[in-house]
Amino acid sequence: MWEYYDSFHHVDAPNQQSMLPALNQLLTVDQRLQNSLVKARVNALSHYDDIVNNMEALSTTLAAIKIKYQRLIPEEMVLIQPKLSALLTTLSQYKKTVEQIKSDLAATRNSINYLPVLILESQTVNVNTRLQNISINAHKQMLALLDLHAYSDNNYWYNDFLLALEIIRKNETLQVKIYNDQIEKHIRNIEAYRPRIVQNYAIIDEQSFSRSIQNLISLIVEFDKEQHKSTDQLQTALQIVTLLVSIIALLSFYHASVKGAELVAENSYRTRVNDALAQLAKFDNRVPRGEFLDNCMANLINVSNAYIVFVAFFKEGSDTQMETMSVNRSGEKLSNFTYQLEGAPCEHVILNHVCVVESNVAHLYPTDEMLSDLELEAYFGQAIIDASGKTIGLIALTYQQTTKYESWLRSLMGIFATRISIELERSKAIAALHKEHEEAITTLNSIADSVIRVDSAGLITNINPVACQLFGIDQPSDIVNTHISTLTIQTEGDAGNSISDLVSRCIYRKGLTNNRIELSITPRNSTKPLLVTVSAAPILDNKVGLLGVIVVMSDITNEIKYRQELTYQANHDSLTGLCNRRALNAHLEKRVKNSSVNSPCGLLFIDMDRFKVINDTCGHSAGDSLLLEFSSLLKKHTRSQDVLARLGGDEFFICLENADLTVTTEIANKLLQKIRQFRFKWQSHEFQITVSIGLTIIDSSEYEQSQVVSAIDLACLKAKKSGRDQLAITSIDDPDITSQQSQGLWIQRLNKAISHNQFELYQQPIVKADSQSDSLDFSLYQHVEILLRMRDDSGSILMPHEFMTAAERYELMPRIDRWVVENVLSRMAGQTEKTSLMFSEFVAINLSGQSLADKKLLTDIKQLIKQYDINPKQLCFEITETSAIANLDNAIHLVKELRAIGCKFSLDDFGSGLSSYEYIKKLPIDILKIDREFTQQIEHDQVNQVILKSIIDVAHGLGMQAIAEGIEDLISYNVVKEMGIDYLQGYGIARPEAIEPVDEASTSILETI
């Protein structure tokens, strides 16, 4: 009793789910009880302790469930409550019934055992006194009746019994009379209790305590299913399968009990039938199905004395042909055969579940030649029905002589059929489980993570291939059953923080350790430490407690390296290796907050005076080379604690740590001087470089970052205005910043450009590789990239690289991009003015890194698309690798959202930056725009050809298209086209052009294209 009660303490989570195991336990106990009761009925139970124990367990268990759960049942489940109460009432009724059965069986047991003795003794006396055979026959009849019907619910046997008794009485002598009185007394005793026993067994069947529990269980499972349908299918499936298995188990018990009850009526064949049933019960789930069926048939033929018995199922895929699974003739196993259902008695079985032909079967079924060939007389068939009620096969007994279908045989065949059906269901369930297990193993082997399972002592029981690889193990068997600590070399640094420590903690606490802990471990046989994330989770079992621990590890050494690269990339200028604008901004923000008079910071803004000249006359490579040399010069003359940044183009920024005005000025002057002395040599030319330096000092945390930027901008502007090659100083409080003098400041110019529409849209055609046209015509403008120019107050055109750096510095890019998107969309819709954009199929718009970080832009773009009723499929947004890396999460979000409505995305300047395919995997991109770097003079550059080809292949492999930029002549056009590029773009095809309004005539021409 305590055993059952105790098991409840393991049920921790107090909800309807954890009630399931408790109820399942209740079922199990009830099954045991029912089992005992059946045994008691067939006189096979030697004592009632089992019944008492199980009954006590039932009461205690149910009471515990009631107490434990009555307050904890969720509100939706209140209907469980009355069911539980009803279950308690049923139980008390059940108890009373069982008590009566116990008493009544005990009261009659002796009479049943004693009567045969009495009758035999009476017979002996009869023989001795030479009484007529008739009385002996009457005795025999009584014995037979007693055996058969002691607990049957038919009444006629008792009358027959008394009739036999009457016959004996007529022939009595004194001695016999005594026996007859005794016999009568015991018969009346049995008779007195028999009806109540029969009735009580019926009540138990009817009340079906088990069924009430099952109802409750299915109610909960049903409820659970509703609740967890979407969230946890595995769990639901698990519960359902568990329930299924327990129902199968229950079914077998149920059938055993029902059939057991029938057995009571078949006492004379009890031994044989019991033996057969015992054999049947003695199944081993490792026995193959064929062997099980063979055993069944052997048993059946042994009990029934039939000539041939067989079990047959529908031939796979057929409903007219049967295939035997086991055939037995007089104890000898025969080979299986297939036969037609039509015209055979088996057809009758399939249709009506039973077929009984006691004689002349061959005549009744003339078309079945087998019957006549084997000279069969009798045929008994019993259908095998599966759990869903479908007939799936049959068992048949055949005899060569006329045979009576005894009722016990009927029951027995029923039991065998049921048992075979259950066995099939069970083996199916086991097969499914096995499959699931195999799948789990396969999954385990194929996950990219290392998975190790250890037992509660920390010994390894399972290790998957990835883990073997991680720890340099050749064979999993080498390591199984050794302690997990042997996997790694203990180092001083990891005291208390090794894998085995995590596992011990998990075992000790029986709880989940922190998930994904990053550890540095050194695998045995290795000297190289690895960075791994480790998760350890206990495997808990209601009964046993902790079974073991699952350890999942993944090697993140490369990931960390990669992550570091990314961070570096996002914060550094790829050309010079100095900080980029983003890193500088972050640094300034921090530095301003920590500034005071005692901790000042000097800022230098350095703008090269003649960079544009060098760039334009000697080319980009010269410009790049100059920038590199210049930046190392800056590095050389600043201190290690100072922060150097390149803001883009020829603008540099230096943040001097702990430098007041004197120190900063000193350094700035020194820089001016050193730069003057510096000579940049390119080919045969030599250039002298001068710079304009703006200077300001941060000595208060009160300043806004924008104030700082404006101040230093103004300083630089002053330096330039005063004739370059000099230093200008502005204090942040300088009133000039807001005054008229700051008119030349970028922030004012840009703001004005946005508000006065001083930006102009340009477009550059992108041509399809299979396009035939090589001249400029309207169809050329079907695919375009939008470019931006800014018109100065003086009327001159500024290129993007001239104003973008400043726009980024003042964080104006989102506004500019929004301006671009709106103007492009309105032109596409033909609303602002009629341009060729109205007829473009594909319009590519650049989005800057700042715009990617701007969360509002996404909604704005979506709204504009809606407002102008543009087909999103015509829009393509170009983002650069660098800007995408810097804002990876935002970028992924934006890209996903806009792609979801149909927009396309291309990765601009691909190959110029980190050029990592990792990003392509992370960013869902449609098009790769290959940087001009790879198409320059492609016809001469073997390396670039290979690279270009491989990029194109990768793009295609990933389902993307590729655009080659910078196509400057027909030769490279043809070379690149040969490589299978999808689109081309470049000066060789068409230069960027202003998007001009088209006149009416052109419009009509356009419309005809």
Add this chain to the structure above:
Amino acid sequence: MTRAISRIICFSLIVFVICSSIVRSQENILTSRTAGILLPLPPVPELDSRKITLGEKLFNDPILSGNKSLACASCHELSLGGDDHQQFSLNTQGERRTINTPTVFNVTHNFKPSIAGTTDSLDIFYRVNLFGKKAMNNTWPKLLKALNNTPHYSTQFADVYPDGITQDSVIDVMLTFQQSLVTPGSAFDQWLFGNDTAISEQEKRGYGLFQVYGCTACHQGKNIGGNLYQKLGVFEDYYTEENVSLKTSDYGLYNKTNNEEDRFYFRVPSLRNVATTAPYLHDGSIDKLDDVIAIMGQYQLGRKINQEDRSDIAAFLTTLTGTYQGKILGLH
């Protein structure tokens, strides 16, 4: 993923347990037929010795009764076999009770604490006897106060129970002590455990007769009885119409259920220590073992048991006398 794996493993385990339980339970059907009808008594369980000490004190202390005149031990003498050998014990008022005092030994192995099925649990049974007017006639407040006023109780209870003397702790002490009141080690149990010489030839013969006559239909299991109700008078009415002495207490289970079917049903008594617990039957009306065997044969089995067989059976019954605290009961 870890969750999924652990679930799959747990799941396979559940299935394994279920499958193996099917196999096991079906094997039970086969083996239990050969299992004995009578089982040896389980040994004394491991118990908290402090509670036993306390329990023994309470058991012998009249403080439990309302007028402090009776202790448990007044009617249940442990050295005698757990009863007082009287037909009816006296209550605190000096009145005779109506049911023969049953033995206090091996009660935890009975399926119901009381012979007439009045209560289902020992806990309630104690309360009935402590506070019943016709028993110890005490009340909780009185009892708790008396115990609290006795220094050695208050300190000893406080040692074991954080809350000291409470209704629950008093009952718990009694329940624990009750569990220690078992008498394993009888000659018959030794024989069951394989000691062939533990019982004599006559006693073995008696055991055979005990089965042949069918006594085991009711007296079976580890407590040799005590696990079912049975009607007194299966074959003939034990109480005839002329029997004027019929009292309410003779109705047995009927007194609790008021169900006519339950009239004259009593819990079948355990035959453990039966040789030391005379007089017999619920009304203590029979003094000799031999007589009660004859009555059982006549009324319960419908058989006349001859003198020779009766003395063999009686001899067998003496082998059921067990030991308490290492000493065999009733020999003094």
